[in-house]
Amino acid sequence: MRIRRFPTVGTAGAVAVALALTGCSAAGGGVAGQSDPTLDIATMTIPQSLDPVTAIGGALPFFQAAYDSLLKREPDGAYSPMLATSWTWDPGRTELSLTLRDDVRFDDGSAFDAAAVKANLERFKASTGANAKWFSGLQQVEVVDATHVVLHLDAPDPAYPHYLSDAAGLMANPAAFADAEKLKTTPDGTGPYELDSAQTVVGTKWVFRRAEGYWGERLPFDGVTMTVFDNETAIVNGLKTGQVDTAVIQDANQQSSLDGAAGLTSTPIDFDYQGILLFDRAGKLTPELADARVRQALNHAIDRQTMLDQIRRGKGAVTSQVFGTDTAGYQEELDSFYAHDPEKAKRLLAEAGHADGFELKMPRMSSIVTEAIASSLRSDLADVGITLTWVDVDQGDALRRIFSDREFSGFVMNLGQSADDWLVVKDLVLPGTFNLFGYSDDTVRALVPKIQAAAEGEAEDAARDLNRHLVDDAWFVPFYRMSYALVTDGGVTAQPQSGMAVPSLYNYKSVG
Amino acid sequence: MLWFLLRRLAAGVLLLFAISFVSFVLLSVPHLDVARQLVGQAATQDVVDAKNAALGLDQPVLARYADWLGDAVTGDLGRSWFTSENVVTAIGNRLPVTLSLMLGVTLVTAVLAFTLGVWAGVRRGAVDRFVQVLGVLGYALPGFLVTLVIVLVFAVQLRWFPAIGYIPLTTSVPGWSSTVVLPILSLSVASVAGVSQQVRGSVIDVLRQDYVRTLRARGLPPRRVLFRHVLRNASAPALTVLGMQFVGLLGGAVLVEQIFGLPGIGSMTVTYTTRGDTPIIMGLVMTTVVCVVVINLAVDVLIGWLNPKARTS
Numbered sequence: 001m002r003i004r005r006f007p008t009v010g011t012a013g014a015v016a017v018a019l020a021l022t023g024c025s026a027a028g029g030g031v032a033g034q035s036d037p038t039l040d041i042a043t044m045t046i047p048q049s050l051d052p053v054t055a056i057g058g059a060l061p062f063f064q065a066a067y068d069s070l071l072k073r074e075p076d077g078a079y080s081p082m083l084a085t086s087w088t089w090d091p092g093r094t095e096l097s098l099t100l101r102d103d104v105r106f107d108d109g110s111a112f113d114a115a116a117v118k119a120n121l122e123r124f125k126a127s128t129g130a131n132a133k134w135f136s137g138l139q140q141v142e143v144v145d146a147t148h149v150v151l152h153l154d155a156p157d158p159a160y161p162h163y164l165s166d167a168a169g170l171m172a173n174p175a176a177f178a179d180a181e182k183l184k185t186t187p188d189g190t191g192p193y194e195l196d197s198a199q200t201v202v203g204t205k206w207v208f209r210r211a212e213g214y215w216g217e218r219l220p221f222d223g224v225t226m227t228v229f230d231n232e233t234a235i236v237n238g239l240k241t242g243q244v245d246t247a248v249i250q251d252a253n254q255q256s257s258l259d260g261a262a263g264l265t266s267t268p269i270d271f272d273y274q275g276i277l278l279f280d281r282a283g284k285l286t287p288e289l290a291d292a293r294v295r296q297a298l299n300h301a302i303d304r305q306t307m308l309d310q311i312r313r314g315k316g317a318v319t320s321q322v323f324g325t326d327t328a329g330y331q332e333e334l335d336s337f338y339a340h341d342p343e344k345a346k347r348l349l350a351e352a353g354h355a356d357g358f359e360l361k362m363p364r365m366s367s368i369v370t371e372a373i374a375s376s377l378r379s380d381l382a383d384v385g386i387t388l389t390w391v392d393v394d395q396g397d398a399l400r401r402i403f404s405d406r407e408f409s410g411f412v413m414n415l416g417q418s419a420d421d422w423l424v425v426k427d428l429v430l431p432g433t434f435n436l437f438g439y440s441d442d443t444v445r446a447l448v449p450k451i452q453a454a455a456e457g458e459a460e461d462a463a464r465d466l467n468r469h470l471v472d473d474a475w476f477v478p479f480y481r482m483s484y485a486l487v488t489d490g491g492v493t494a495q496p497q498s499g500m501a502v503p504s505l506y507n508y509k510s511v512g
Numbered sequence: 513m514l515w516f517l518l519r520r521l522a523a524g525v526l527l528l529f530a531i532s533f534v535s536f537v538l539l540s541v542p543h544l545d546v547a548r549q550l551v552g553q554a555a556t557q558d559v560v561d562a563k564n565a566a567l568g569l570d571q572p573v574l575a576r577y578a579d580w581l582g583d584a585v586t587g588d589l590g591r592s593w594f595t596s597e598n599v600v601t602a603i604g605n606r607l608p609v610t611l612s613l614m615l616g617v618t619l620v621t622a623v624l625a626f627t628l629g630v631w632a633g634v635r636r637g638a639v640d641r642f643v644q645v646l647g648v649l650g651y652a653l654p655g656f657l658v659t660l661v662i663v664l665v666f667a668v669q670l671r672w673f674p675a676i677g678y679i680p681l682t683t684s685v686p687g688w689s690s691t692v693v694l695p696i697l698s699l700s701v702a703s704v705a706g707v708s709q710q711v712r713g714s715v716i717d718v719l720r721q722d723y724v725r726t727l728r729a730r731g732l733p734p735r736r737v738l739f740r741h742v743l744r745n746a747s748a749p750a751l752t753v754l755g756m757q758f759v760g761l762l763g764g765a766v767l768v769e770q771i772f773g774l775p776g777i778g779s780m781t782v783t784y785t786t787r788g789d790t791p792i793i794m795g796l797v798m799t800t801v802v803c804v805v806v807i808n809l810a811v812d813v814l815i816g817w818l819n820p821k822a823r824t825s
Contacts, residue, residue, distance in 0.1 A: 234773030
């Protein structure tokens with residue numbers, strides 16, 4: 001008797017399918033080729049929260065929608081005014097004076113002023129955010145008057161304009177600091193858009209609507225939707241069917257699957273590079289690495305071009321330097337400094353007294369060191385007599401063993417290339433995060449202060465000298481810069497952003 | 513029946529406590545360096561330590577569990593470490609997506625699998641072989657392959673349905689159905705294949721029983737014998753399998769949600785578990801346990817309702 005219901009249920013199912021067929025055009029965002037009042041961005045980066053102290057580079061567009069920063073970083077890396085109209089260093093380069101706009105207000109009507117800047121910068125420094133360390137040298141934020149503020153540093157730090165155009169420069173309403181939990185999901189800034197909380201599902205989809213009466217440049221879209229996906233297959237399908245307007249595709253195979261797709265445009269972004277970060281240049285764990293010839297041998301042993309062709313389908317460019325193409329220190333000829341030359345590698349090893357080779361142990365994080373990379377490196381190094389032993393570690397565990405326990409002499413890493421010379425020096429050269437064992441030498445010690453405090457032209461020369469020295473002395477074993485594809489549909493154009501893996505929100509334009 | 517329900521519910525609550533404790537302890541054992549992941553590789557140890565303290569990770573496991581449990585019984589499951597979302601809201605936002613799929617697949621499976629199974633079991637011969645071949649094929653085809661082909665054909669090539677995304681039922685009914693049809697289709701293939709074989713087997717078993725022969729001998733119309741007697745007795749094992757399929761769909765949904773970019777709890781489980789986001793994982797574990805308890809209970813009640821013999825046993 002009850003089973004007789006089944007036909008009814010079946011009919012309901014058929015109705016649902018019929019509704020689906022008629023309604024399928026209602027789904028989705030922009031359609032390729034048509035003007036699109038909203039911008040649908042797909043990403044795999046989830047912002048930790050919308051509280052600016054947690055902002056990181058890859059998630060910056062989420063913050064740029066709701067917040068303005070003190071300085072604006074242009075696509076080519078130049079700095080231009082935003083909430084600060086001008087900025088100047090003192091001769092000693094430890095005081096940075098900012099002049100602020102006087103016509104900007106937060107949503108609750110309170111003025112954006114020097115006190116707000118002080119509150120934001122001090123909060124950023126005191127936070128546990130990923131970039132709080134940028135402000136380790138910030139001694140004091142002095143409020144001169146409502147539109148003037150001076151940042152006092154304990155030592156010169158030429159990367160300050162970068163920080164202030166990035167996470168550290170995002171200005172939130174100080175009135176929101178009292179309820180930091182709320183700020184995590186409800187941004188309160190002066191930015192070009194406001195979060196549409198009703199449409200937003202935090203963790204999945206963030207919907208922004210144009211902020212009426214925005215003081216600054218009017219962006220071309222009435223609304224911006226940023227949707228997070230956990231894999232690029234879904235994003236690629238969304239691009240092909242016009243449900244996604246733009247996305248940055250990292251995986252080389254996924255990039256290839258978009259080749260020739262109608263209505264889509266790909267622009268390469270060369271931000272991340274891959275290579276071995278050698279920490280143990282003094283030979284504490286692996287004594288052989290103390291000899292520069294051994295490190296040079298490692299560089300000559302690697303067949304970069306084959307790796308790039310096989311592993312990244314040629315999408316990228318081989319390199320022997322860690323300075324990115326947007327830095328002053330970058331020199332094109334250093335990209336091919338270490339040719340693949342196993343014989344020379346063997347000779348160098350023999351000269352260093354290690355003709356029989358040695359063992360190098362490195363952690364293997366499967367998310368970065370794929371099977372292809374692992375076997376390619378092992379066989380390249382084995383060809384010159386170096387036994388590479390991979391130690392399998394899981395993602396969370398790896399970071400502790402590498403950075404806290406200092407268990408390894410180096411590791412294979414994907415790192416973003418900063419557009420700022422001083423940031424490269426701070427992150428990779430000075431004792432600290434990526435120079436775990438605190439290694440240095442006389443050349444480095446002589447050049448670093450020049451990059452840090454010298455006048456502009458001289459600092460750039462020093463950056464070039466430093467880069468050449470690091471390559472020559474084989475501090476690192478970089479493989480290649482990886483080209484990611486910035487894909488846009490016919491309704492949108494986008495410009496890559498210097499120093500970021502994704503374009504700034506300001507870099508998107510509407511077509512037609 | 514009421515006593516039975518209460519006993520099952522009490523067992524469910526006990527199970528919830530036990531699993532919450534075990535899960536919490538397990539999540540604390542392989543100490544994923546969550547703070548380091550949160551603040552980035554480039555952060556100094558001081559920043560990492562501060563983050564650990566901010567998350568309460570410097571406290572002993574039992575103290576943290578007690579804290580969590582104290583909040584959980586009041587309905588506060590905390591906030592995600594990685595996205596600061598309220599756990600209850602986050603899961604509440606995503607659960608309808610997965611439930612849409614699970615209910616849709618169960619519905620499709622119930623209709624198709626019962627129809628095919630009964631058809632094969634009653635008619636036998638060529639029909640039976642045809643259904644069996646379909647069943648084997650449906651079960652043997654890898655789920656990811658079926659899903660990828662379905663996306664490529666119906667979404668990317670034919671553009672009949674969206675390839676990604678989810679529209680809530682409350683926003684638009686046609687929109688909702690357009691976003692769930694392909695995922696449900698993908699998941700239904702294996703499900704229908706499995707359950708139809710079970711229904712077929714049960715129907716054949718019951719048809720061989722003496723009482724069916726007696727009923728037939730008494731001249732009851734075949735239709736009546738089938739619907740009043742055979743299906744009632746054959747439905748219990750089939751419903752049990754259907755219930756198990758429903759629970760199993762929680763796992764199957766992971767892949768389908770990823771490929772279709774659906775913000776359900778399947779893809780959420782993968783994303784947050786690999787990061788070690790304890791508050792969210794605990795929330796998901798609790799949700800899953802509640803689902804499993806409720807489904808098992810529902811299946812038992814349904815079987816009892818259909819078949820009075822099951823109630824007495």
